[in-house]
Amino acid sequence: MSSSSGESPLPLHGLEADAALRAILEGTATETGHGFFAALVQNLAKALGTHGAWVTEYFPETRRLRALAFWMDGGWVKDYEVDIAGTPCERVIDTAQLVHFPDRILEIYPHEEELRQAGAVSYMGVPLLNTDGTILGHMAVIDRRPIPEEPRVHAIFRIFAARAAAELQRLRAEAEVRAREEKVRRLLGSAMDAIIELDDHFRISSVNPAAEKVFQCRSDRMIGEDFRRFIDQEDARRLAGLIADLDRRPPGRQFCWVSGGLTARCPEGSSFPAEATLSRFEVRRQKFTTLILRNVRDRIEAEQKIQSLQTEREILREELDALQRDGALIGESPALTQVLRDIAQVAPTDATVLIAGETGTGKELVARAVHAASARRERPLITVNCAAIPATLIESELFGHEPGAFTGATKRREGRFALADKGTIFLDEIGELPLDLQPKLLRVLQEGEFDPVGGSATKKVNVRVLAATNRDLAKAVKDGRFREDLFYRLNVFPLRLPPLRERGDDIVRLAAAFAQRFAAKIGRPLAPLTADCARRLKAYGWPGNVRELQNVIERAVITAADGKLNLDRALPEAAAPPPMPAAMQEPSAGGIRTAKEFEELERANILRALATTNWKVSGEGGAARLLGMNPSTLSSRMKALKIHKPS
Numbered sequence: 001m002s003s004s005s006g007e008s009p010l011p012l013h014g015l016e017a018d019a020a021l022r023a024i025l026e027g028t029a030t031e032t033g034h035g036f037f038a039a040l041v042q043n044l045a046k047a048l049g050t051h052g053a054w055v056t057e058y059f060p061e062t063r064r065l066r067a068l069a070f071w072m073d074g075g076w077v078k079d080y081e082v083d084i085a086g087t088p089c090e091r092v093i094d095t096a097q098l099v100h101f102p103d104r105i106l107e108i109y110p111h112e113e114e115l116r117q118a119g120a121v122s123y124m125g126v127p128l129l130n131t132d133g134t135i136l137g138h139m140a141v142i143d144r145r146p147i148p149e150e151p152r153v154h155a156i157f158r159i160f161a162a163r164a165a166a167e168l169q170r171l172r173a174e175a176e177v178r179a180r181e182e183k184v185r186r187l188l189g190s191a192m193d194a195i196i197e198l199d200d201h202f203r204i205s206s207v208n209p210a211a212e213k214v215f216q217c218r219s220d221r222m223i224g225e226d227f228r229r230f231i232d233q234e235d236a237r238r239l240a241g242l243i244a245d246l247d248r249r250p251p252g253r254q255f256c257w258v259s260g261g262l263t264a265r266c267p268e269g270s271s272f273p274a275e276a277t278l279s280r281f282e283v284r285r286q287k288f289t290t291l292i293l294r295n296v297r298d299r300i301e302a303e304q305k306i307q308s309l310q311t312e313r314e315i316l317r318e319e320l321d322a323l324q325r326d327g328a329l330i331g332e333s334p335a336l337t338q339v340l341r342d343i344a345q346v347a348p349t350d351a352t353v354l355i356a357g358e359t360g361t362g363k364e365l366v367a368r369a370v371h372a373a374s375a376r377r378e379r380p381l382i383t384v385n386c387a388a389i390p391a392t393l394i395e396s397e398l399f400g401h402e403p404g405a406f407t408g409a410t411k412r413r414e415g416r417f418a419l420a421d422k423g424t425i426f427l428d429e430i431g432e433l434p435l436d437l438q439p440k441l442l443r444v445l446q447e448g449e450f451d452p453v454g455g456s457a458t459k460k461v462n463v464r465v466l467a468a469t470n471r472d473l474a475k476a477v478k479d480g481r482f483r484e485d486l487f488y489r490l491n492v493f494p495l496r497l498p499p500l501r502e503r504g505d506d507i508v509r510l511a512a513a514f515a516q517r518f519a520a521k522i523g524r525p526l527a528p529l530t531a532d533c534a535r536r537l538k539a540y541g542w543p544g545n546v547r548e549l550q551n552v553i554e555r556a557v558i559t560a561a562d563g564k565l566n567l568d569r570a571l572p573e574a575a576a577p578p579p580m581p582a583a584m585q586e587p588s589a590g591g592i593r594t595a596k597e598f599e600e601l602e603r604a605n606i607l608r609a610l611a612t613t614n615w616k617v618s619g620e621g622g623a624a625r626l627l628g629m630n631p632s633t634l635s636s637r638m639k640a641l642k643i644h645k646p647s
């Protein structure tokens with residue numbers, strides 16, 4: 001045996017080298033892959049004049065060789081695979097060098113059955129090496145005659161081997177590229193997000209199946225198209241800006257989140273909100289952009305649904321609280337009986353009702369009664385106190401807003417009109433509605449439609465409107481503070497709630513009912529109202545009306561002694577009254593007070609309450625509590641009556 005390792009290949013004699021090279025070129029020039037190896041071994045056998053030649057691929061994990069082509073005695077050996085242990089090929093692999101047994105090979109490998117069967121006398125093998133020196137396979141020849149140990153034979157052999165190694169490397173690289181492409185294809189194919197690749201002119205160069213799905217458009221109708229057709233114009237401008245920004249960043253950091261998302265447009269006309277990320281990359285000095293895009297309509301809708309369910313839940317809770325707190329309208333006085341008759345008449349219709357009355361007369365209770373007796377009773381009654389909401393927020397409270405409509409509007413919000421759809425909306429203190437919003441309310445009343453703040457899509461609703469005011473709306477119209485057309489549209493069915501002092505014995509009926517209710521609540525027995533109590537209650541003016549009566553009775557029940565109501569501390573007049581302002585004394589003529597006198601009365605009463613609480617308006621020990629008013633109602637009354645804290 002001889003090994004030619006370390007020897008530098010000797011130059012072939014001109015003719016032989018030419019012949020070998022020609023053999024390779026002619027035999028393999030047009031072939032690639034497995035055809036190439038077949039041509040190679042055939043030509044190798046021809047060039048060296050051996051009766052067998054083969055080329056293999058090596059699998060180091062199993063130490064096996066698998067033939068890529070095996071030429072023997074003028075025919076092909078199919079599917080040849082061998083364990084290299086104990087074969088001359090093992091030496092080729094292990095030494096990684098050309099191995100040559102020029103003669104009597106069977107004496108060296110007496111147990112090599114295949115060599116014996118082939119009648120082999122000589123063997124020559126050479127490893128096929130990768131550029132990094134790892135073994136890809138080998139190439140070998142056997143012959144029934146000795147193969148002379150000549151440098152030119154080795155040189156020819158090496159030329160063939162180098163060509164075989166190059167092809168094997170190419171095949172492996174090709175297989176690797178294919179495997180990677182397949183992996184990328186599977187990845188893109190299974191991605192839930194649309195992945196769109198754009199060239200530098202915004203033209204779509206590739207899309208994945210998810211992109212076809214979200215845009216409802218086949219890839220062949222997308223590729224080559226200008227992507228700007230698939231998004232809003234404004235978004236296209238934004239994307240171009242972002243891409244320019246990315247190009248200014250260092251490589252590896254050229255990606256970003258498209259903040260605020262995009263509005264994507266399907267070719268068939270529909271559109272959807274999308275979240276997107278953008279990245280830039282360069283291939284052969286050409287820039288590309290990848291856009292990963294997700295349709296977030298379902299998610300946004302789910303969020304909105306949750307939001308509106310939460311709001312609805314809050315509203316229903318408020319309603320439930322109100323129902324538990326308030327109960328039915330009590331009263332048999334002619335004034336209240338008329339109101340009850342009006343409610344019964346108007347409730348089944350869809351007419352707008354304008355309930356007028358002083359504070360605490362039961363306007364909200366009447367609105368509830370109208371809703372409860374209407375065909376809409378199964379749907380919600382949505383209440384909005386126009387005085388309690390700051391002017392800047394009332395529009396979005398009533399009509400909802402889109403994200404970004406104003407600072408702080410991060411999410412879409414359903415407005416009260418939308419929530420009241422198919423139900424009833426009760427607009428309390430309608431006189432406080434800012435003048436600039438009044439046309440929008442008029443439009444809902446007339447057309448049943450409105451535009452949410454910051455939104456372009458008009459919403460249609462079917463809402464019955466009930467409104468209440470403790471102001472003289474007709475006067476507000478005259479003063480230019482309330483639109484005349486809106487006033488008439490609201491005043492379809494006016495319902496005036498008389499103040500408590502006009503309800504005669506109802507004061508006593510209400511007091512008795514409230515006393516029983518509070519006593520039951522705190523679990524104390526209570527004797528019926530005495531005639532003296534009734535007289536004192538009727539003698540009082542009740543500027544805070546039923547709400548004030550309720551509060552007085554609650555105090556009287558709490559401070560009751562021996563089951564008897566204690567009006568001494570509860571009734572404002574009895575509780576060491578400070579001097580009465582003129583307006584709080586006897587009415588001017590015939591027991592009737594003018595509206596002006598009442599305003600003065602209310603003003604004086606609020607001032608008394610504020611003086612008592614040291615100008616604390618809300619909370620524990622505040623004037624609102626004392627007056628039995630909502631703090632927001634009190635604030636709006638103070639504003640209306642121009643009551644300011646003395647500096």
Ligand SMILES: Nc1ncnc2c1ncn2[C@@H]1O[C@H](COP(=O)(O)OP(=O)(O)OP(=O)(O)O)[C@@H](O)[C@H]1O
Nearest residue numbers: 326328329330359360361362363364365546547633
């Ligand atoms: N006729 C009545 N029977 C029983 N309770 C009543 C009656 N009228 C009013 N109330 C009670 O008095 C309180 C005040 O009533 P409500 O809130 O309806 O008055 P309002 O006129 O809407 O007040 P505001 O002008 O402050 O909004 C509530 O607790 C209500 O339940």
